[in-house]
Amino acid sequence: MSITFPTARLAQVKTPFYYYDTDLLRQTLQTITAETQKYPNYHVHYAVKANANLKLLSIINEAGLGIDCVSGGEIQQVLKAGFPADKIVFAGVGKSDWEIELGLEAGIFCFNVESIPELEVINEIACAKQKTANVCFRINPNVGAHTHANITTGLAENKFGIAMEDMETVIAKSKEMSNIAFKGLHFHIGSQILEMDDFVALAERINQLQDRLEAAGITLDIINVGGGLGIDYTAPEANPIPDFASYFATYHSHLKLRPGQSLHFELGRAVVGQCGALITRVNYVKQGSVKQFAIVDAGMTDLIRPALYDAHHKILNLSSTEPEETYDVVGPICESSDVFDKDIKLPRTHRGDLLAMLSAGAYGEIMASGYNCRQLPQAYTSDELQ
Ligand code: LLP
Numbered sequence: 001m002s003i004t005f006p007t008a009r010l011a012q013v014k015t016p017f018y019y020y021d022t023d024l025l026r027q028t029l030q031t032i033t034a035e036t037q038k039y040p041n042y043h044v045h046y047a048v049k050a051n052a053n054l055k056l057l058s059i060i061n062e063a064g065l066g067i068d069c070v071s072g073g074e075i076q077q078v079l080k081a082g083f084p085a086d087k088i089v090f091a092g093v094g095k096s097d098w099e100i101e102l103g104l105e106a107g108i109f110c111f112n113v114e115s116i117p118e119l120e121v122i123n124e125i126a127c128a129k130q131k132t133a134n135v136c137f138r139i140n141p142n143v144g145a146h147t148h149a150n151i152t153t154g155l156a157e158n159k160f161g162i163a164m165e166d167m168e169t170v171i172a173k174s175k176e177m178s179n180i181a182f183k184g185l186h187f188h189i190g191s192q193i194l195e196m197d198d199f200v201a202l203a204e205r206i207n208q209l210q211d212r213l214e215a216a217g218i219t220l221d222i223i224n225v226g227g228g229l230g231i232d233y234t235a236p237e238a239n240p241i242p243d244f245a246s247y248f249a250t251y252h253s254h255l256k257l258r259p260g261q262s263l264h265f266e267l268g269r270a271v272v273g274q275c276g277a278l279i280t281r282v283n284y285v286k287q288g289s290v291k292q293f294a295i296v297d298a299g300m301t302d303l304i305r306p307a308l309y310d311a312h313h314k315i316l317n318l319s320s321t322e323p324e325e326t327y328d329v330v331g332p333i334c335e336s337s338d339v340f341d342k343d344i345k346l347p348r349t350h351r352g353d354l355l356a357m358l359s360a361g362a363y364g365e366i367m368a369s370g371y372n373c374r375q376l377p378q379a380y381t382s383d384e385l386q
Contacts, residue, residue: 001027002237003277003358007318009385011354015281016298018365018379019356022059025275028241029063032271035244039252041262045089047227048074050268050362051276055381057081060271066109068227068266072099079106089224089264091138091186093159100125103133110134112186112224114161116170119180126179133179136186136222137162137170141205145190145198145228160188164209171218184261185209188226191269196250199225203254210256224264225251231273233312236359242270269362276361278303278313278377282353283332291328294349299331300338301369302377303360307337313357315341322348329355333372 003021010019036042045066048057052074058081066087067078075088090103091112100122103111113119113135126133140161162170167185174182189202202225210220229247232239247270257263280298287293305311315329324345331338340357349355368376 002240003275004382005277005316005318005356006382006385007354010279010318013279013380013385014378015279015354016296016302016377017279018053018276018360018377019279019385020053020056020276020361020379020381022055022275022381022383024240025056025059025272025361026063028271028275029060029065031241031244032065032267033063035248039248039263041257042248042251042265043262044265044267045087046271047266047268048078049366051272051364051366052077053365053379054081055379055383056272056275056361057083065271066264068268072096072102075099075102075106075108085109089136089186089266091188091266095122097121097125100133101129104129104131110136110183110222110224112136112138114138116162116173119170119174119177123177123180131179132181134181134183135174136184136224137167137174137182138186138188139164139167139209141187141189141202141209143189143198143201143205145193146195161186167209168213168216168218171213184220184222184224186224186226188266189228191228192230193228194230196246199228199247199250200254203251207254207256210258219258220261222262222264223255223257224266225255227266227268227270229267229270231269231359231362233314233359236274236314240274242274244270271362273359273362276359276364278357278360278364279318280355280357282349282351282355284351285327285349292326294327294329294346294355296329296331296340296355298340298357298377299333299372299374300335301333301371301374302331303340303357303364304367304369305360305363306340307335312341313359315344315346316356316358317346317349317353318356319353320347320349325349333374 045068088108
């Protein structure tokens with residue numbers, strides 16, 4: 001079942017706004033639960049950076065997922081949504097002291113630590129609070145991913161993680177620290193990954209690292225492979241739910257877990273990407289000298305992915321069934337990159353038509369900005385717009 005639009009109801013709402021189909025979100029979550037139940041030691045933490053809308057968070061919490069945060073603000077938001085603190089993992093290359101304090105006070109499950117200076121600060125703060133911080137080290141596995149350069153993270157040149165060659169030193173150091181409990185390793189190679197071979201490469205690298213650590217007498221309780229499973233932006237209606245079965249099966253067949261180890265995932269886009277759309281109204285249709293423009297009331301301030309990553313979001317005209325014509329769909333912002341798509345076919349489009357930009361549930365609403373003094377987009381769920 002793909003995203004469905006109650007068009008008459010949507011037409012009554014002030015545009016632009018995000019629309020979330022909660023039936024599709026629930027089905028996606030059911031699929032995740034059904035697939036992970038096959039592997040009792042697998043735990044999925046929803047990567048809240050993809051979308052922190054409270055209405056969606058409460059549905060994700062009901063489904064029993066844990067949570068992956070990268071800031072103190074995200075920790076506050078997920079606690080507000082009711083997630084239990086002991087299901088929170090907290091990553092990030094530059095955690096501030098107050099964020100570490102917050103994590104310790106709340107009693108989060110684990111800090112994903114990215115450097116020795118950070119480890120030292122966590123130890124100091126934990127010491128002052130007489131608490132113990134569970135930590136995993138984020139290791140940079142130097143594994144490439146077939147995705148956009150701006151969203152690949154696991155190469156040696158990226159700013160993320162601790163180099164593989166420093167792994168034993170960092171673990172040894174953590175074991176000397178009074179208020180640190182070393183739990184395991186964390187990885188993340190990038191986002192919007194559709195080739196299972198990329199995850200195979202990560203699993204194989206982790207196997208090598210585990211063998212190396214075992215030889216040094218170091219064992220791990222936790223392995224966290226991050227997120228990254230992509231969604232189908234080209235044919236979202238045909239593939240509304242990502243292939244979670246193959247994703248988890250890939251790790252099951254390639255990653256050699258030791259008895260008692262738990263495997264953690266931090267999935268963002270795959271959970272919420274397809275259930276959301278940006279709804280916008282056409283303000284003008286303009287004939288340029290070589291182009292026909294549909295100028296809409298949403299801009300890159302509402303959905304920045306096309307401008308930032310050349311991302312493609314399929315666009316539907318919900319109001320017209322006339323013969324197709326070719327359009328550039330552009331926003332009103334004073335930037336030439338404020339273009340949603342070029343030379344696409346849409347039913348003949350008129351002022352006032354409602355367009356839907358699909359697959360916008362992840363990294364859409366949350367990345368909105370107030371540039372040009374624009375208001376942030378509102379958001380509604382299908383439960384609210386019946
Ligand atoms: N874990 C870590 C450590 C991450 O850095 C990320 C995403 C995730 C998990 C979740 O990845 P996902 O499952 O959603 O691929 N704004 C970009 C995506 C940035 C992703 C950043 N890290 C976009 O719109 O495509």
